[in-house]
Amino acid sequence: MMKKGKTFKKLSMLLLASTMVLGACSNQASGSSLKLDLKAVNSSSAAKKTANGKSVQMYDSKRAKTEDYSKVNDKQAKYVFLFIGDGMGVTPVTAAEDFLGYTKTNKDEVYPTRMNFTEMPVIGLKSQYDCHSFIPDSASTATAFASGIKTQTNTVGLSGDFKKSSDTIAEKAKRAGKSVGILTTVTLNHATPAAFYANEESRSSYYDIGLQMADSNFDFFAGGSLKDRTGENEDQKDLYEVMKEKGYNIVDTKADAEKVNAKSKKTYIVSEELQDDGAMPYQIDKKKDSQGLDDMVKKGIEVMEDDPEGFFMMAESGKIDWAEHANDGATTVNEVIGFQKSIQTAIDFYNEHPDETLIVVTADHSTGGFTIGNESTGYETYFDQLTKQKGSQVEFDKIVTSELEKNPDMTFEEFAPKIEEFFGLKLDKNAPSEKVSIEKEEDYLKKQEENRSLCSQEEYKALEDAFEESKKAPEQQNTNYGEYIPVSITATRILDKKAGLAWSTTDHSGEKVPVYAMGSGAIMFDGEYDDTDVAIRVAEAMGFNGKDSKAKKKVEKKAQKPSGVGLEAPKDKE
Numbered sequence: 001m002m003k004k005g006k007t008f009k010k011l012s013m014l015l016l017a018s019t020m021v022l023g024a025c026s027n028q029a030s031g032s033s034l035k036l037d038l039k040a041v042n043s044s045s046a047a048k049k050t051a052n053g054k055s056v057q058m059y060d061s062k063r064a065k066t067e068d069y070s071k072v073n074d075k076q077a078k079y080v081f082l083f084i085g086d087g088m089g090v091t092p093v094t095a096a097e098d099f100l101g102y103t104k105t106n107k108d109e110v111y112p113t114r115m116n117f118t119e120m121p122v123i124g125l126k127s128q129y130d131c132h133s134f135i136p137d138s139a140s141t142a143t144a145f146a147s148g149i150k151t152q153t154n155t156v157g158l159s160g161d162f163k164k165s166s167d168t169i170a171e172k173a174k175r176a177g178k179s180v181g182i183l184t185t186v187t188l189n190h191a192t193p194a195a196f197y198a199n200e201e202s203r204s205s206y207y208d209i210g211l212q213m214a215d216s217n218f219d220f221f222a223g224g225s226l227k228d229r230t231g232e233n234e235d236q237k238d239l240y241e242v243m244k245e246k247g248y249n250i251v252d253t254k255a256d257a258e259k260v261n262a263k264s265k266k267t268y269i270v271s272e273e274l275q276d277d278g279a280m281p282y283q284i285d286k287k288k289d290s291q292g293l294d295d296m297v298k299k300g301i302e303v304m305e306d307d308p309e310g311f312f313m314m315a316e317s318g319k320i321d322w323a324e325h326a327n328d329g330a331t332t333v334n335e336v337i338g339f340q341k342s343i344q345t346a347i348d349f350y351n352e353h354p355d356e357t358l359i360v361v362t363a364d365h366s367t368g369g370f371t372i373g374n375e376s377t378g379y380e381t382y383f384d385q386l387t388k389q390k391g392s393q394v395e396f397d398k399i400v401t402s403e404l405e406k407n408p409d410m411t412f413e414e415f416a417p418k419i420e421e422f423f424g425l426k427l428d429k430n431a432p433s434e435k436v437s438i439e440k441e442e443d444y445l446k447k448q449e450e451n452r453s454l455c456s457q458e459e460y461k462a463l464e465d466a467f468e469e470s471k472k473a474p475e476q477q478n479t480n481y482g483e484y485i486p487v488s489i490t491a492t493r494i495l496d497k498k499a500g501l502a503w504s505t506t507d508h509s510g511e512k513v514p515v516y517a518m519g520s521g522a523i524m525f526d527g528e529y530d531d532t533d534v535a536i537r538v539a540e541a542m543g544f545n546g547k548d549s550k551a552k553k554k555v556e557k558k559a560q561k562p563s564g565v566g567l568e569a570p571k572d573k574e
Contacts, residue, residue: 067121071350077358077520077541078310080173081297081346082534083117084145084192085339086138087321089366089513093118095329095501096336098372099383108384115340116347117361117516122523124515128365128531131160131567135510138321139203141364141531142195146170146314148535150564156191156209157199160567165199169539173312174218176544179304181220181311183296185280186318187227188268189213189239192364196314207231210239214246219311220303221248222269222296224318225278243268254291260299262306269296275394282319282392283338284331293317294341301349310356312542315342323392324367325482327489327503329496330389332370350519358541360525361516362534369504374497376434381500382452388424389495393488396422400470400485408471412464419463419487423495426454429464433457452498459494466490482506532562 040046047056085092097112105113130140132153139156143149147166151158157166174180184193189209194200197216198209206228213221229239240250251257252270260267273290275281286292297315304311317339323331343361350357372381399418403410416427434456436444448454455463466486469477481489484506493503515534517525521541525534539545 069121071121071354071518072522073355073520074523075355075520076543078356079305079349079353079358080310080312080538080542081343081349081357081359082145082169082312082314082538083339083343083346083359083361084142084314084316085320085336085361085363086186086192086316086318087324087365087367087508088317088336088339088363089370089509089511091366091370091372092320092324092332092336093514095370095372095383096333098381099333099386100337102381102383103387115336117340117343120359120361120516120518120522122517122526124517124525125512125528126362126515126531126534127512127528129510131564131569135508136365137203137508138191138364139195142192144531144562145362145364145534146195148532148539148563150532150562150567152569154203155201155569156195156203157197158201160564160569162201162569168196169535169542169544170196170218170312170314171216172539172544173542174216176542177307177309178542179220179307179309179311180216180218181222181300181304181313181315182218183221183293183300183313184223184316184318185293186316186322187224187278188221189226189228190224190318192316192318193223193314207236207239211242214239214242214248217246217266219307220267220269220300220313222267222300223271223293223316224280225270225274227278257291257295257299261302262304264303267303269299271296276322279319279322282323282331282394283334284389285391285395286338292338292341294338294345297342297345301345305349313346317342321364321367324370324503325506326393326484326492327368327482327496327506328393328492329370329499329501330386330492331392333386347518354519356520358519358521358538359517360522360534360538363513364531366509366511366513368506369509371502371504373500374502376497377500383499385424385452385495385499388453389492390422393484393492396488396491397485400487404471412467415467415487416463419491423491424453425491425495425498426451427460427463428454429457429460431455431457431460434459455494462494463487463490527556529556530559530562532564 044056044058093115097114101111101113102108128136128141130136130153131150137153139154140151143151143156143166146168147157149159149166151160170180182193182196184190189206191203194203194209197218198212200209210226226239230236243250248266248268249264250268251260252272254272257269260269271280271291273281273287275285281290293315300313317335320332320335323335346359350359403415403418419425420427431454432444432447469486477486515525524537524540
């Protein structure tokens, strides 16, 4: 009779052998039967044999291998945030991350600080063009992602032939029983917000757009003022009065805005502090305690979150685009950095409602032909140069205008200290010239390093010429300044050049722009698609497209032509 201990020992050996056989079969079945020498693979001493005599830095194999898809689900979205960074293509986001990382978060280290929205698990790419051009404007692109149809440049909420009005996801949401909020840092009857409630052949029909805003019956408006409040000729009823007649509570002080709550009826909060053309101030000019877009988003949530059917909110950072039109790099990156504050408010809300919230962040188009890199700085960037700028180009315009009003015959030499003080540039008409031979280039670059703020002879002359041009009537100024005050835009361009940035236009540019998403239905925003698809997919997330269509099964096999492509405007309207 075998002893008990030996019996158990034999049984254990048999079990171990069986496990090894099963494991081998399992590996073969799964295609993992390769006999890899992982010890050698991950050996730094073995790697050193092919390292040309140097020690080896092995990569960090413990880094995350996938995005955090716990922030994505297939449930119907009760709460939807659509954030639009007007003009926010890839470059302003990258520049903002580089600037923030190098100058603040990771001081003097070449390591960007990611924006909260670039950390979202789903990132897609959308194309934007309209019936008129591959380089569209905010009116046509906003119409596309608000209503899912293509239209003409400068048109809001109409088909490309102007025969039909669009039906937006905001209007659908309101009819479905949801609360609706429209927010922007610019005026509320500007192109992007207007596309969610108005139908006009011209985006410049501000008064008529304002009337449609009052008729929208949306629950919450916030941000800037209204353009042409009393009509283009200032002879019509104040749009604020029209809004009040339609049941809206107009709140235009910070103190009164703080009192607005879930019990408030239809509300329009106007920023207490306004800047150019009735918009909210740029981040770079904003006073510490003044209202920001993030405050407006927080208040919008407070007003609408108790709606049993949830809400739809569109929040636009409209002045990213304005800063890029002005070729103002410092102001642009600060606008993007400020934009993420409002997005964080939505992320905080998502963390409380992770199964019912969708957040989508995108842009209407890119602007300015903005690039990181220029011929004068090569592969180097100097983002710290942007920190020297005291405010936006708009604020410098005020200085130029004021000084020339006081002394129309002021010389450039007399005005130069204002440029130096505001932009941190150093002006010396006897500075070295940029025009050097290849053999002398290295020596010139060394001198540049000694004082990067020093303007070259050519830059000094450009500012001098621009100052003289600024004395002329606007209609007589050179078109190269893009209808901006010549000395102002010349100064921002030169500072940006020294930082390693560049611009190719004061208009829009036509490249595709990214889409970032998290939450309910966010998976639909992965991949590449048309801007009209944003509206369709947001509506799908909210359950507006009929029966549960199981979006994951509706896979695009081939790119499809969006609604409205090829429609032509009436000849007398072009």
